[in-house]
Every structure is written in structure tokens, then in C-alpha cells.
Amino acid sequence: MSATKTNIFITGATGYIGGSVFQRLVQHPNAANFNITALIRSPEKAKFVKEKFGVNVVEGSNADLDKLTQLAEQADIVLNVADSDDLAAAIALIQGLKNRHDKTSVKPTLIHTSGTGFLVDDARGMFATDKIYHDSKPEEIENGVPDSALHRNVDLAVIDADRKGWVRGLIISPPTIFGMGSGPLFDSGLVNKHSLQIPLLIKISLARGKGAGVVGEGKSIWNHVHIDDVADSYIVLLDAVLKNADAVPHGREGIYLLEAGEHTWYDVSKAVGKAFVELGLAKSDEPN
Numbered sequence: 001m002s003a004t005k006t007n008i009f010i011t012g013a014t015g016y017i018g019g020s021v022f023q024r025l026v027q028h029p030n031a032a033n034f035n036i037t038a039l040i041r042s043p044e045k046a047k048f049v050k051e052k053f054g055v056n057v058v059e060g061s062n063a064d065l066d067k068l069t070q071l072a073e074q075a076d077i078v079l080n081v082a083d084s085d086d087l088a089a090a091i092a093l094i095q096g097l098k099n100r101h102d103k104t105s106v107k108p109t110l111i112h113t114s115g116t117g118f119l120v121d122d123a124r125g126m127f128a129t130d131k132i133y134h135d136s137k138p139e140e141i142e143n144g145v146p147d148s149a150l151h152r153n154v155d156l157a158v159i160d161a162d163r164k165g166w167v168r169g170l171i172i173s174p175p176t177i178f179g180m181g182s183g184p185l186f187d188s189g190l191v192n193k194h195s196l197q198i199p200l201l202i203k204i205s206l207a208r209g210k211g212a213g214v215v216g217e218g219k220s221i222w223n224h225v226h227i228d229d230v231a232d233s234y235i236v237l238l239d240a241v242l243k244n245a246d247a248v249p250h251g252r253e254g255i256y257l258l259e260a261g262e263h264t265w266y267d268v269s270k271a272v273g274k275a276f277v278e279l280g281l282a283k284s285d286e287p288n
């Protein structure tokens with residue numbers, strides 16, 4: 001490990017988001033100055049990533065908390081992309097970064113993956129709320145989002161560690177991500193190339209056997225963003241930290257809500273219904 005290189009530790013490198021981010025890391029113009037370490041739980045995937053990309057690979061899972069702490073302690077920047085909701089893993093990473101800070105007095109960076117699920121209300125598809133949150137106004141999130149909201153417990157742990165000065169905490173919050181993961185990692189067939197929400201809607205609709213499903217009347221409005229834009233966002237933040245870390249909003253001001261447009265869930269279900277009709281899987285495209 002060279003002292004002049006930036007040590008980057010990534011979790012979730014074999015996932016939909018993490019794989020897309022990982023590939024950008026190894027293809028980064030400054031990749032020669034990065035010392036990249038990935039924690040991968042599957043021996044088969046670990047072998048592939050090590051051989052294909054020549055990075056440091058440690059076999060292990062989020063349950064190996066000591067390993068997470070040790071690996072974070074060696075990192076200047078941690079990208080936590082495995083699981084937005086694994087509080088124990090996030091605390092283990094924060095502990096490692098705190099240890100590093102205690103030893104070096106240099107503040108390391110944690111780029112944590114959350115999700116705009118913390119903004120979900122109780123509309124159940126029956127109405128579209130007028131409340132719009134802005135990541136430039138952290139007080140809106142602090143005052144409007146309960147601590148019990150989805151993902152929020154982990155986000156609060158990151159914000160708390162940032163407030164205590166142990167880490168520079170950046171929280172990337174994607175909404176519905178669309179598009180397929182692409183590149184050699186995904187071409188291997190070993191790595192998940194699908195997103196969560198719309199594929200889940202399709203699977204549930206098929207299992208139900210009544211055409212495209214919809215929650216309530218589908219009036220809820222949600223944001224979306226392409227997987228490539230999500231992955232680019234991590235690199236934009238990484239580059240900003242490497243250029244001038246002190247200038248990058250962090251902690252309570254470091255929640256980055258990604259979005260490139262919005263949809264109603266009715267429109268998504270209608271599109272799924274149309275595809276079902278075209279494929280002979282349903283007689284009507286009307287969501288129900």
C-alpha cells in the first residue's frame with residue numbers, strides 16, 4: 001500500500017449500484033492513484049473481481065463487523081453501497097474511520113448509500129402530496145422526516161459521526177433507479193443488473209396473474225434516475241472530496257437527493273400493462 005495513494009474501500013461492489021460505481025472507480029482517470037479494496041461475500045464473485053480488475057479483494061460479509069472496522073480504518077474514503085439499512089455494518093465502518101481519525105487527525109470520508117424511501121408518506125396511491133423536499137434545505141428533512149422513517153436510523157448514525165468530527169459523512173439518496181447495469185462486471189453474468197422497484201412491480205403483477213398491479217389509484221408521485229447517473233454521482237462526489245474536501249457539504253448538509261425526473265406510479269403500471277399485453281401476458285393494459 002503506497003502512502004501517496006488514496007485508499008478507497010467499497011462494499012457492495014458486486015451489486016446493481018455498487019457494481020456500476022466500482023467499474024467507474026477502476027476506470028477513473030486517476031485510478032493509478034487509487035488503492036481500491038472491495039469486500040465481497042461470494043468466493044466466486046471475489047475471485048472474478050480480483051482477477052478481472054486487479055484490485056484488493058477481501059472475502060467477507062457485512063456480518064463480519066471486525067473486518068469492516070479494520071478495512072475502514074485503512075481507508076481514506078469508504079463507499080458503503082451494500083445495504084442502506086444495515087445499521088450494525090454502518091457503525092462498524094464508522095468505528096474504523098474514527099480509529100483512523102484518532103490516529104492521524106485527518107478526517108476520512110464516508111459516502112453512504114441511502115434512498116429517498118425516507119420521504120415516503122402514507123398516501124398509498126390515493127393522492128400526490130404537495131410537500132417537496134430539497135437537499136439544499138436540511139432543516140426540511142430534520143423537521144419533516146421522523147427518525148423512524150425508512151433508512152433514517154443509519155443516516156442519523158452517519159450524520160452523528162460527522163457532527164462529532166470523526167468522519168466527513170456524505171449520504172447519497174437515489175429514488176427509483178432505472179436502466180440495466182452494464183459493463184464487464186455485469187456481462188460476467190455473476191452480478192445483479194436489475195434495479196429494485198419496477199422489477200418488483202413486474203414480478204408481483206405476474207405472480208398475481210391479473211395484469212399490471214398498482215397501489216391504490218397510483219396517484220403517488222416519485223422521482224427517478226438512471227443507474228449511470230447514480231454511479232456518476234458517486235464519482236462526482238469522490239472527485240470533489242479529492243479536490244477540496246472542506247468545500248463539500250457533509251453531515252446534515254450532506255444528504256444528496258438524486259433525481260432526473262418524476263412519474264406517477266399509475267403511469268409506470270400502465271407501461272407495464274402495455275408490455276404485458278404486447279407479450280400476451282394480459283388482455284388489458286389497465287392497472288388494477
Ligand SMILES: NC(=O)c1ccc[n+]([C@@H]2O[C@H](COP(=O)([O-])OP(=O)(O)OC[C@H]3O[C@@H](n4cnc5c(N)ncnc54)[C@H](OP(=O)(O)O)[C@@H]3O)[C@@H](O)[C@H]2O)c1
Binds near residue numbers: 061114115178
Ligand atoms: N436499486 C434502487 O432503486 C435503490 C434505490 C435506493 C436505494 N437502494 C438501496 O441501495 C442498496 C444497494 O442496492 P442495489 O440495488 O445495488 O442492491 P443489489 O443489487 O442487491 O446489491 C447489493 C450489493 O451488496 C452486497 N451485499 C448485500 N448484503 C450484503 C451483506 N450482508 N454482506 C456483504 N455484501 C452484501 C451484495 O453482494 P452479493 O453480490 O453477494 O449479493 C451486492 O454486491 C440497497 O440497500 C437498496 O435498498 C436501491
